[in-house]
Amino acid sequence: MPDLRRHRAGGAGLRWRLLLTDPCPDCKGRGLIAEEACEICKGSGRAKSSRTMQVRIPAGVSDSQRIRLRGKGAPGERGGPAGDLYVVVHVGTHPVFGRKEDNLTVTVPVTFTEAALGGEVRVPTLGGPRSR
Known part of the structure; x- marks a missing residue:
C-alpha cells in the first residue's frame, strides 16, 4: 500500500495560502484620494481642535x-x-490644606498656654473659618 502522507499537504489534507492585506498607504484604507489635499487635514479628513x-x-x-x-x-x-x-487627574498642593490618603488635613498653630489651659482657635475649613 502506498504511503499517502507524502503528498504536498504533508498528510494534513489542507494547504494554506495566506494573503495579508494592509490599508493602502495612499488613501489610508478609505478608498478615496482627494485631488487636492486640504490645507488643514492634509487629506486625512481629520483635524486637531480644542x-x-x-x-x-x-x-x-x-x-x-x-x-x-x-x-x-x-x-x-x-x-x-x-x-x-x-x-x-494631577492633584496639586494647597497653601492651607494637605491630604493624607482620603483625609483632608490642616495644621493650626496652638500656643503652649492654649494647649494646657484651653482656649479658642480659629480652624480654617472649606466652608470658611470656624472657632473652637
Whole structure:
C-alpha cells in the first residue's frame, strides 16, 4: 500500500495560502484620494481642535487617576460614533490644606498656654473659618 502522507499537504489534507492585506498607504484604507489635499487635514479628513469642557471630579480622587467620559472623545472615522475621553487627574498642593490618603488635613498653630489651659482657635475649613 502506498504511503499517502507524502503528498504536498504533508498528510494534513489542507494547504494554506495566506494573503495579508494592509490599508493602502495612499488613501489610508478609505478608498478615496482627494485631488487636492486640504490645507488643514492634509487629506486625512481629520483635524486637531480644542474645546473647553466642565468635568465633575469626584471627592477622594487620587493623583494620576483616570476619569472616563463616554462619547466625549474624537469623532469616529466615516461618521462613526465619538470615542471616549480620558482625563488624567494631577492633584496639586494647597497653601492651607494637605491630604493624607482620603483625609483632608490642616495644621493650626496652638500656643503652649492654649494647649494646657484651653482656649479658642480659629480652624480654617472649606466652608470658611470656624472657632473652637
